Amino acid sequence: MRVGIVILPDQRWSVAEHRWRRAEEWGFDHAWTYDHLGWRDLVDGPWFDAVGTLTAAAMVTSRIRLGTLVASPNFRHPVHFARQITGLDDVSAGRVLLGLGSGGIGFDSAVLGGETLSPRRRVDRFAEFTELLDLLLREDRISWRGNYFAAVDARSNPGCVQAPRVPFVVAANGPRSLRLVARYGQGWVTTGLRDGDDDSLDAWWRSVADLSGRLDETLAAAGRDPATLDRYLSLDSAPVYSLSSTGYFTEAVGRAAELGFTDVVTHWPRESSWYAGDEGVLDEVATEVLPKLQQRA
Numbered sequence: 001m002r003v004g005i006v007i008l009p010d011q012r013w014s015v016a017e018h019r020w021r022r023a024e025e026w027g028f029d030h031a032w033t034y035d036h037l038g039w040r041d042l043v044d045g046p047w048f049d050a051v052g053t054l055t056a057a058a059m060v061t062s063r064i065r066l067g068t069l070v071a072s073p074n075f076r077h078p079v080h081f082a083r084q085i086t087g088l089d090d091v092s093a094g095r096v097l098l099g100l101g102s103g104g105i106g107f108d109s110a111v112l113g114g115e116t117l118s119p120r121r122r123v124d125r126f127a128e129f130t131e132l133l134d135l136l137l138r139e140d141r142i143s144w145r146g147n148y149f150a151a152v153d154a155r156s157n158p159g160c161v162q163a164p165r166v167p168f169v170v171a172a173n174g175p176r177s178l179r180l181v182a183r184y185g186q187g188w189v190t191t192g193l194r195d196g197d198d199d200s201l202d203a204w205w206r207s208v209a210d211l212s213g214r215l216d217e218t219l220a221a222a223g224r225d226p227a228t229l230d231r232y233l234s235l236d237s238a239p240v241y242s243l244s245s246t247g248y249f250t251e252a253v254g255r256a257a258e259l260g261f262t263d264v265v266t267h268w269p270r271e272s273s274w275y276a277g278d279e280g281v282l283d284e285v286a287t288e289v290l291p292k293l294q295q296r297a
Contacts, residue, residue, distance in 0.1 A: 004030035009048040024064040026286035032069035058092035072103030073129040082136035094161035101171035102126035137165035182222040187230040191237035
């Protein structure tokens with residue numbers, strides 16, 4: 001089991017740099033940040049861009065993999081974004097993991113003044129975004145047109161350090177997005193599902209198991225070997241914060257492993273609001289739990 005951590009881009013680099021360095025020193029396998037223009041009740045900031053943050057993180061680390069959790073078409077265009085990702089992959093010497101998702105409603109989808117898309121249209125747009133981004137990162141001189149995006153003789157030279165391109169970790173819970181995982185993903189990430197009628201922890205774990213089963217069916221229908229796909233679980237989408245205690249984190253990692261996940265992701269504790277917790281628990285998990293997981297690998 002590999003373990004990753006999300007470091008929100010909500011601190012100036014004078015504070016954030018220590019966190020990215022520490023994540024690598026502790027032995028986390030991957031570190032992520034959110035790719036939003038603003039997020040939920042943290043929208044008034046401080047808040048920083050994901051690509052700039054990850055570029056800075058690449059400069060102060062040397063081993064840990066770095067990624068977006070997740071980038072979306074809400075404000076990204078594949079042509080420009082491909083250039084940014086190519087640059088980030090170069091600066092990091094091939095350590096980029098590109099988390100991609102369809103994008104929800106909220107600040108990101110409204111701040112540019114565009115229309116609010118239905119869930120179906122958001123997935124339509126995401127399918128175009130993923131297809132074009134895949135082409136741009138694998139090939140040079142791309143001309144392509146869809147309903148939401150277009151490219152006219154777009155250049156991608158010199159291409160990614162990683163071949164044939166940076167790995168896509170595709171966020172998906174619904175059937176159409178799961179098919180995108182099967183077609184384009186080197187990884188799948190899920191948040192599970194929260195049911196308003198039963199918002200218990202057990203119900204969330206049942207949803208995770210159900211989604212994992214649906215992915216198996218989707219891969220089988222596509223003729224894809226499940227062993228070729230990494231599976232990431234965002235632990236903090238559950239009703240309980242994964243770093244609420246060392247014991248709970250250990251239990252959550254064990255349950256994820258039983259369901260066939262190869263990777264789990266937690267969040268750096270914040271003082272309040274989202275992911276509020278004690279950094280002492282993070283320190284304990286990093287120094288006591290991570291080494292044991294690495295020994296079993």
